[in-house]
Each structure stands twice: as structure tokens, then as C-alpha cells.
Amino acid sequence: MPLLEIERLAVSFTRYRSRWGKEKVQVLHDVEFSVDAGEVVAVIGASGSGKSLLAHALLGILPENFSASGTIRYRGEPLDAERLKQMRGKEIALVPQSVRFLDPLMRVGAQVRLSVRGDDPYAAQREVFHRYGLAPETENMYPFQLSGGMARRVLVSTATVSGARVIIADEPTPGLQAEDVREALRHFREHADAGCAVLVITHDIESVLTIADRVVVLYAGTTVEIAPAADFTGDGSRLRHPYSRALWQALPQNGFTPIPGTQPQPGKWPSGCLFAPRCDQASPECTFSRPELRTVRAGQVRCIHAHSEDDERGISIDEAASDGI
Amino acid sequence: MYGLRRTGAFFVRKAARLVTLLIAVSILSFSLVSLSPIDPVQAYIGADLMRVGAEQRENIAAYWGLDAPPPERYLRWASAVVRGDLGTSMIYREPVAKVIQEQFFHSLLLMLAAWLMSGVIGFLAGSLAAMKKDSWFDRFIVWYCYTLAATPAFWLGLVLMVVFSVWLGWFPVGMGVPAGVLAEQVTWLDKLEHLVLPAITLSIVGIAPIALHTRQKLIEVLSSDYVLFARARGETPLSIYRRHGLRNIAFPALTLQFASFSELFGGTVLVEHVFSYPGLGEAMVEAGLRGDVPLLLGIVLFSTVFVFIGNAIADFIYRVIDPRLREAQAS
Numbered sequence: 001m002p003l004l005e006i007e008r009l010a011v012s013f014t015r016y017r018s019r020w021g022k023e024k025v026q027v028l029h030d031v032e033f034s035v036d037a038g039e040v041v042a043v044i045g046a047s048g049s050g051k052s053l054l055a056h057a058l059l060g061i062l063p064e065n066f067s068a069s070g071t072i073r074y075r076g077e078p079l080d081a082e083r084l085k086q087m088r089g090k091e092i093a094l095v096p097q098s099v100r101f102l103d104p105l106m107r108v109g110a111q112v113r114l115s116v117r118g119d120d121p122y123a124a125q126r127e128v129f130h131r132y133g134l135a136p137e138t139e140n141m142y143p144f145q146l147s148g149g150m151a152r153r154v155l156v157s158t159a160t161v162s163g164a165r166v167i168i169a170d171e172p173t174p175g176l177q178a179e180d181v182r183e184a185l186r187h188f189r190e191h192a193d194a195g196c197a198v199l200v201i202t203h204d205i206e207s208v209l210t211i212a213d214r215v216v217v218l219y220a221g222t223t224v225e226i227a228p229a230a231d232f233t234g235d236g237s238r239l240r241h242p243y244s245r246a247l248w249q250a251l252p253q254n255g256f257t258p259i260p261g262t263q264p265q266p267g268k269w270p271s272g273c274l275f276a277p278r279c280d281q282a283s284p285e286c287t288f289s290r291p292e293l294r295t296v297r298a299g300q301v302r303c304i305h306a307h308s309e310d311d312e313r314g315i316s317i318d319e320a321a322s323d324g325i
Numbered sequence: 326m327y328g329l330r331r332t333g334a335f336f337v338r339k340a341a342r343l344v345t346l347l348i349a350v351s352i353l354s355f356s357l358v359s360l361s362p363i364d365p366v367q368a369y370i371g372a373d374l375m376r377v378g379a380e381q382r383e384n385i386a387a388y389w390g391l392d393a394p395p396p397e398r399y400l401r402w403a404s405a406v407v408r409g410d411l412g413t414s415m416i417y418r419e420p421v422a423k424v425i426q427e428q429f430f431h432s433l434l435l436m437l438a439a440w441l442m443s444g445v446i447g448f449l450a451g452s453l454a455a456m457k458k459d460s461w462f463d464r465f466i467v468w469y470c471y472t473l474a475a476t477p478a479f480w481l482g483l484v485l486m487v488v489f490s491v492w493l494g495w496f497p498v499g500m501g502v503p504a505g506v507l508a509e510q511v512t513w514l515d516k517l518e519h520l521v522l523p524a525i526t527l528s529i530v531g532i533a534p535i536a537l538h539t540r541q542k543l544i545e546v547l548s549s550d551y552v553l554f555a556r557a558r559g560e561t562p563l564s565i566y567r568r569h570g571l572r573n574i575a576f577p578a579l580t581l582q583f584a585s586f587s588e589l590f591g592g593t594v595l596v597e598h599v600f601s602y603p604g605l606g607e608a609m610v611e612a613g614l615r616g617d618v619p620l621l622l623g624i625v626l627f628s629t630v631f632v633f634i635g636n637a638i639a640d641f642i643y644r645v646i647d648p649r650l651r652e653a654q655a656s
Contacts (some may be wrong), residue, residue: 058552061556061557061559085559089558089560090559093557093558094558095555096550096553096554096557097550098550099556100549100551101551102551102554103551103555103568103569103572103573104649105572105573105647105648105649106568106569106572114555114558114568115558129558142648142649144649158558162558210365254574317348
């Protein structure tokens, strides 16, 4: 059974349209995926696809004007807001983006000790600092005194000492040197190998593929594909969704091919498939309705044109689909 | 800790600034007094004007050196001040330094009470308002602060006096001690009774800036990334306030409170006048109205030092307590 399961998660926020009228704008919708114990799942997507909000929704720390719906299950048990409140920091831990998530006026050792659930915070904090190669005097430093790599290790320490089984890392690598990136990601792999479920939210596909087991691709607030990490290879032909392929091919070493157009803004989503306006495979039926997530070749995809290897030799799905309509 | 040498350097720098500031303030105020229609001789003679002839007046002026040009008079006065002689007050017929010392002690009690009250109440009100942002309590605090920020202290003092002293009769109408009682028989309780209304007036006005500032700062802190992370770690709102909120808003609030010495002094002048409370503010008003130039200039210099010390303390707190400034300089 997966440790963490997300079903039809939707997040929307309320904003004032005018002096009197309020409107609800959806930012995330129909997000589905699961993370098993021992597994690193990467959530990738361009900025504006709702990645950080996803992390905040999973922890129940969305801003006040935001609301979430859908189901989040932990060990099969559905989590409501109250349950989520009890779990965060204990069972589910966040590894935040940057040093700005540390209290600027509190020594970092003390901040790590705040996360300890056992009865000897000092021992736990010192052990984890030692483990991550942080000098003992680091605990008396203030956040502004840490280098980028040290800050990363301190932030990971908070999750490690909490003993949480689910670790959600929100953009753990930007602004780091290549060496620090590798080290930061290795820590997440170690957590997974120790039996945790690790979710790494990032736009750095290339680096995260070195540790991820599976990849969830987010586009315009929804999951368009869930693929084994091994499928991100070669020209990307093993990927199921045209957006995943385009994302892969946009990387410098894979052709540097840009995707025309821009990701639609929340509230301005097209009525059919969200990617249809930018997709070179789009057909008229793509604009009718939003495709459901379906299983194709050991992965899942939200595209009516995706087909399994068997279909390549026979008729393709899109022909079959247009015949049906 | 903060290096001893750095602390020394800080004070030397501040002292140098104070000296230059005092020189500037003394020249400016001396020039203003010289240009004003105040005639020191007339102020000195007062009601006896009719009995003093023109010749006598010229003699007095010559005796005081008033016939010399202003720059010379300034230098003579300034060199006396440097030697510690502020001159003699015409109203009190006592050395200015002694008058200031006595009057300041009365004011000190009033200012200290108002300063502490406004600081504590303002900080609490601002904190609560930010914690309950957009609630009716928050709206009330903000409304209260804006209203009072626009209320002149003397007017508020008059209103309080009318309500609590005249109508309700809870407090004496004014003065620092009961009238008609020998100085030896005045008790602490009497003094306290006379202190209450002026202190409340002064602190009510002082609450607004500190409350608004604290509220704004705490709202900022509560929407920061580190508070978001604290929530993600499972900290409750109360522990977030205690661990992260207080830490991040206390120093700015304390700084603001020390930096507000000028408003405090200005407010004291008005409030003491309204309540006829015998303090430095009242002495300043009297000195101004009755042309007591030595006392007026003495109080101006004294208030400069007073406000400067407040600002220097504020500055010092920031440097010593905020680790970002302290350890960045040390390393």
C-alpha cells in the first residue's frame, strides 16, 4: 500500500473581482499520484504550474484565502484538515526551498531542535549535524551566516530529526553548485532507502532524475503524466504525454527545442485538454473535454493520443477514438 | 559578545555627533532668540517697568553686555555653558541648571509612567490585532490608533480633565500637589493622584505609533516563509508567536520606543501646560512666554541631549542585540 496517496486534489483561491464580487480561481485540479515507502517521486513542471502550492496543500498550510478539496491518504487513512494538523512535522515533514524559511534571529541548532520529537533534542541535533558533515559550531550560527550548501544540510536536518515517514522537498536545488545539488539529492535518496516516502518538487528535471524512481509531470495545475524515471531517456519517445516530451526535448542536451506558446494562467484554462492549444498532435476531439488519467505502459497519462507499444503496429488510438465519435 | 572596542568606538562616535549637534542647535536657537522681540531687560524688570528710566535700562543692558553684537554675545554665553554655567533663570531667580534638574525630576516621573504604559499597552494591542488580523478587535485597534494619531494631546487632556476631574471628580483638576497644603505634608499618594491624568493623556497618545508599528511588523512576520515553515513543523499559533513572533518584533518595537523620546518630550510640554503640572515642559512654556532667555536656551539644550540619548540607545540596541549586525561586524 502506498504511504501517501493523492486523489483528485484541487486547490483554489478567492479573489475580489470588484468592490463587491468575489470569484474562485482554481490553481490545482485533478492532481493524482501516490508515493510508496522507499520511493522517490519527483514532481516536475514549469513555474506557474502550481508546484509549491501542491506542497503546501499536502501539509495543510495553504494561505487563508485558499481552499483545497480532494483526498489525501496516509497509510490508507484519509486525512482531514484536523488530522493533517496533527500529522505535520511528525509524520509528514517539509524540506523548504531556502534559508529564508529559517527564523533569522534564532540560532540554527535551536531551530533544528524544535523539530525533534524524541526526548533528547540536543543529542538528536548534534548527531544529525555530524552525519551531514556540519561542524559542531554550526549550531550556534544564525541563518545569515550559512553558506548555500550548509543551509541545505540544516534544512534537511529538520526533516531527518523529525522522524517523519513522508518527506516533501520543495525546490531543494536552485542556486546550488553542482556538487551541493548532488549531495542534497543524495540525502533524499538515503531517506527513501531508509523506508521513507520522498516527494521532490522541482523544475530541475535533469538532476532529480538521478535519484527519482517515478516522475509526476504537472502542467497548468494538473498531472498530465506519471512515468517511471527510466522513460526520460533518448529522444523522449517513451514518454506518454506530448508535454512531457516537449519538456524533455527543451533541455539543452536533448535538442534545446522550445515549446511554442505559454502555459495558460489559472482561471484562463481552455475547456478541453489543457495542453491542446500548444500541442502539435491536437485534433478536434482534444478540445471537447478534459481527458481522464489512464494507464499506458506502466505509467499514467492524461492524453487521448497516447498509445501503448502494441498499438504502434496496428491502428493508433486517435483513429480509433475519432471512429468512435 | 559585542567587542569592547567596538562599543567604545560607538560611544566616541556618538559623543562627537552630540557635540556637533549641540553646537548647531545652540547657534540656531540663540539666533532665533536674538531675532525675536523679547527684550531681556524688560523681561527682567517686569512690572517695575514704570519705575525704571531709559537711562537705567541702558545701564542694565550694558552691565549684561547686551550692547555687544550677537556673535560676541553668543560666544560669551557658549563659553559659559561649556564651563557648566547656564546662567540664572529670571523667573525662578535660581541657576538654570538647578531649575532644570528640579523640574526634570517632576517630568521624569510623568514621562516614565507614560512611556512604560504606552509601550506595554501599545505592544500588546498591536500583537493581538495582528494575531487576529481582520477581526473586529483588529479593526477597533486600527480605528483607535488612527483616531488618536490625529488627536492633539492638549485637546485630549482637556477632555479627560473635564470628564474625570470636573464631572466625576475622581482626580484633581491640575497642579502637581494639592493647593493649600504645606510641602512637608504632601504625601506620595497626593503626588500620584495628580500624576494619573497627565500620564494617561500622554500615554494614550503614545500608544498609537507603537501599536500600529507592532501590528504591521507582526503581520509581516506571520506571513514570512519562516513562519510558514514553523506551521509545517506543526507549531501552534501561540508557540509561533512566542518563539518567532516576539523575537522578531520586540527589538524594532523597543527601538521605536526609544526613538520616540522627542514625541514624548513634545507631548509632555503640552500636557503639563494643560494640567498646570510643574515640570520641565511647564517651565519651558513659562520661559517662552515670559522671556526667560537663559532658561529657555538651557531647556532647549537639555531636551536636545535627552532626545539624542533616546536615539543613541535605540541605535545601540539594534547593534548589540540583532545578531545580523552584531556578528556580521565581528566576523
